[in-house]
Amino acid sequence: MSEKEKPSEEKLPKNEDQNLEQKAEKEQKEVSQPAEHIVEQTSEEKKPEDTIENAMVDEAKATEDKKNAEPATTxxxxxxxxDEEEEDEEKPTSQDRPKDAQSEVDDAVAEDSEDESxxxxxxxxxxxxxxxxxxxxxxxxxxxxxxxxxxxxxxxxxxxxxxxxxxxxxxxxxxxxxxxxxxxxxxxxxxxxxxxxxxxxxxxxxxxxxxxxxxxxxxDLNQNLEKRLEIIEELKSLIDVEENINTTYKHFKDLQDRWKTAGAIPRDKYNTVWNTYHHHVENFYDFLHLNREFRDLDFKHNLEQKLKIISRAEELTQEPDTNRAFRELQMLHKMWKEDLGPVEKEFREDIWQKFSDATKKIHDKRQEHFAQLEQQYEKNLEKKEEIIGKIKEIADVNYNSHSQWQQKIKEVEALREQFFNAGKVPRHVNEQTWQKFKETVRTFNRNKNAFYKNQKKEQYHNLEKKLELVKIAEENKDSEDFKATTALMKKIQSDWKKIGHVPRKDSDKIWKRFKAACNHYFDRLHATRSEENKEESEAFEQKKALLDKLKNTELTGERKKDLPTIKQFIEEWKHLGRVPYNKRYIEGKFNKALDHAFDKLDMDKKQTEMLKYENKVQALEDSDDTRKINNEHYFLSKKIEETKAEIIQLENNLQFFAHVDDSNPLVQEVHKNIEDHKEQLKIWKEKLEKVKNLY
Incomplete structure (x- = not known):
């Protein structure tokens, strides 16, 4: 109850000689009936003793009976x-509160008074x-x-x-x-x-x-309520006590101290109980003949403090942080109510009006701030709805490959990040929006998990197939029937590539077993063929002579003149045919000699690489060795995957420099590495295509 709403009361007679008994009798009659703004009479027959205190006690008992159920013990x-909510924990929302500035502050003070946490x-x-x-x-x-x-x-x-x-x-x-x-x-x-x-x-x-x-x-709240009601009753009874005014005043100050330390009470009782208390405090000052020195000192002190509160409230109207201003305003109202008593009647209306005006300004500014926030929240809601829609589009599609799922996982993760960065949405749709988002993401995760669960079953099935091939390779690696076994070995190598992925933990282990068995067989095969094939020995001698010739050739350093010369060496080398298995190191020496020659030319890296690789491709083709081709195919495929992974890692690293200028040396170095890897990736892919053409 605001002080400005209190009805004006009859001033005390200024005649100090008036009979004290007459004045006390008059004042007793006035305070025996509660003020209209404190207690609302519902019927003319309602008895004077039916005061707000009795009503509150009855209501407190009824609430106690209603809430008296024992909590769960298991x-x-x-x-x-x-799902049952404790009534004490329910907080009124901004929509539940009245729009009136003073009512909102009163509610906030009452709320904080109950729950200090x-x-x-x-x-x-x-x-x-x-x-x-x-x-x-x-x-x-x-x-x-x-x-x-x-x-x-x-x-x-x-x-x-x-x-x-x-x-x-x-x-x-x-x-x-x-x-x-x-x-x-x-x-x-x-x-x-x-x-x-x-x-x-x-x-x-x-x-x-x-x-x-x-x-x-x-x-505790109900006990504190009882304490405060008792204090009110004692306060009311002070005017009936026949004792020295100094003693009465000391008793009154003691009641004020007890009131300040009485503790929190239920929020729905706070404002009514305080209004009742304040009403009787004013009665004590206004209707009893206190020693004017005591009263005037109190009035002066209260006025000084309330003027300070008003000054601070007026300063808060300029505070840009509206929430902070409102929180401090709550504290000022609580100090006004709890810590300070009344002032002289001639100042009451004026100072309360000033305090109310400042309160209204802060309230209006806060409401305007909330309105602006609501507009922004609506925009944020649109963003989040759009993000949820995009996730739903992704979640509604059944992808059938690991690479597709990995790509969509990255997309959903990026959308999740956008959702969390989009800001708050209107409170009344916050939970609904959050649940919709979670359910959409959960649908995507369910589909993803189902895919990988099925893929895991398929991988175990593939593992069984590959283990059968390993068994065949190991059983035949020492076979002397080279004609029949070679065809068999080539077939199981071809079958191996068609089977597909196996569980990661088994992949390297079974591949090493399979590769070892195949290599063992083909090493024996090539050793035997080398002894029987004199042409390979002659090819070795010819290649050796050609290599020496290349090393001794003096290049001019001019690309147009030297490039045809180098290409001629490559063509001659390709037509010389295979060399013995144990002499194949000469291929590496020739490649090194080519590297040395190409280094002297100003040529594109990719072009140089592919010219040199033509020689290796020819060697693979001439060897007619499926094992070598398979190994090269596996090597190139692995290099492509590794290069892709390195590019992804480097691109992810760029995210750490999102707020760094592109001119930063570290950022430039990362960009350069990415471009270098992309160029190398093109070379690996082109090499792989040439190897595939050999099958």
Whole structure:
């Protein structure tokens, strides 16, 4: 109740000689009936003793009876009653509050008076629980329950529980599918894990702590309410006490001190109880003949302090941070109510009007700020809806390759980041938008997991096929029937490439076994052929002479003259044919000689590489050795994948320099590395195409 709304009261007679008994009798009659703005009479027959205090006591008892149910005492009961909300914890939203400036401040002061931890609730970091694993969610829940105040973590706990249950339900569905696939009966299915039991235990502890906290809070608030009502009754009775005025005044100051330390009370009682208290404080000052020295000192002190409060409130009207201004305004109102008494009547209306005017300015400025925020929130909502739509488009498509899924995973991750950076949305759609986003991402993850689950089954099937080929290769690696076995070995090498991927943990191991068996056989084959083939020895001697000739050739350094000469050496070398297996090192020497020759020419790197590689391709073709071709094919494929991975890594590294100028040496170095790798990738791919043409 604002001071300006209080009805004007009859001033005390200025005749100091008037009979004290007459004045006391008159004042007793005036205070025996509550003021109209304090108690509303619903009927003319309502008795004078039906005051606001009695009404509040009755209401407090009724509320106590209504809330008297015992909390759950077992984990199962706690989990079943999870959706029930404690009434003490409900906070009025901005939409619930009246638009009147003073009413809003009064509500805020009442709210803070009940829950002193309200300011701490928003200081806990809210993490991306959707992206956490079940283990990480349980650890986070345990940390919150152990380290934070139980009244400050409800939103966090609710979200963690929703995410954990969603992930666990997915796991249960997978296990159920496996159980039924293996022939199990659905009525016999049951699934639990130690992690789930740990989660339930921690969540039960949280429910117990929360129930105990609110049970104790309700008890403390009601006890404090009783204390304040008792103080009001004592305050009312002061005017009936026949004692020395100094003693009465000392008793009054003692009641004021007790009021300040009486503690928090239920917020719905706060403003009414304070108005009642303030009404009787003013009665004490205005209707009793206090010693004027005491009264004037109090009035002067209260006026000085209230003028300081008004001055600070007027300064706050210029504060750019409207939330900060409003929070401090709440403190000023609480000081006005709790710490200070009335002033002389002639100043009451004026100072309250000044305080109210400042309050209204801050309130209006805050409402304007909120209106601007709402406009921005609406724009943010549009962005988030658009992002959710893009994720849904991706989630609704069934991709059939690993590379496609990896690409879409990156796209969804980028969209998730955009969603989190898009800003707040209007409060009334916040939960709906968040749930829609999570469900869309979860749909994508379900489809992705289903793909890789099926792919894993296929990979194990491929593993069995490749193990069969390994067995064939190992059984035939020492065969003396080279004619039949060579065809067999070539066939299983061809079959190997057609089978597809196997689990990563088995890939290298079985490939090494298969490669070792094939190499062992073909090494024996080539050793035998080298002894029988004199032409290869003659080719070696010819290539040796040609190599010496290349080394001794003096190049002019002019590209137009020297390039045809080098190409001629390459063509001659290609037509000389194969060399013995144990003499094949000469191919490497020739390539080194070519490198030395090309270094003297100003040629494009790719062109140089491919000219030299033509020689190697010819050697592979002449050898008619499927093993060598397969090895080269595998080598080039591996180099292509490695180069792609390095390019991706370098491009990801650029994200760390997003806010760095492109002229920065480090940024330029990364860009140069990316371009070099891309050029090398083109060379690897072109080489691979030439090898493929050999099959």
């Amino acid at each position: 984990p199962e009961a706690a989990l079943e009653s999870d 309200a300011g701490e609730r928003h200081g806990i970091e809210k993490k991306d629980y959707h992206a956490m694993s079940k283990e990480a969610l349980v650890d986070e829940l345990e940390k919150l329950v152990k380290k934070e105040k139980v009244q400050a973590i409800k939103e966090h706990v609710d979200e963690i529980r929703a995410e954990f249950n969603a992930k666990f339900d997915e796991e249960v569905e997978e296990k159920k599918e496996e159980f039924l696939h293996e022939g199990g009966n659905i009525i016999d299915f049951h699934y639990s894990t130690p992690l789930k039991k740990r989660f339930n235990s921690i969540y039960f502890d949280y429910k117990e702590k929360r129930n105990n906290y609110y049970r104790q809070l309700k008890q």
